[in-house]
Amino acid sequence: IIEIAREKKEEAEHQGREKKEEAERQTREKKGEAERQAREKKEEAERQERKEKEKADRKERLELEKMKLDAEMKLLQAKIEAGIIKNEPDGSCA
Numbered sequence: 001i002i003e004i005a006r007e008k009k010e011e012a013e014h015q016g017r018e019k020k021e022e023a024e025r026q027t028r029e030k031k032g033e034a035e036r037q038a039r040e041k042k043e044e045a046e047r048q049e050r051k052e053k054e055k056a057d058r059k060e061r062l063e064l065e066k067m068k069l070d071a072e073m074k075l076l077q078a079k080i081e082a083g084i085i086k087n088e089p090d091g092s093c094a
Contacts, residue, residue, distance in 0.1 A: 079085040 076085065
């Protein structure tokens with residue numbers, strides 16, 4: 001009876017260790033998965049931030065280009081009005 005009890009105790013301890021090891025393994029896996037997801041979210045946020053910055057930079061460049069073209073147009077209009085440049089009937093300037 002004592003031998004059987006000892007064997008059952010050892011078996012129970014063995015199963016307890018296995019369950020503990022399995023729980024630890026699952027915890028490590030969950031932690032690893034959570035870390036991976038956090039990394040992916042961070043990378044996505046960084047990509048989105050870069051994309052927004054590029055979009056803002058592009059918009060700013062286009063606005064500057066528009067201002068430059070507007071200034072050139074006003075300069076040409078002033079030259080036309082001053083008679084420095086003549087508008088030809090065919091749409092060209094002389």
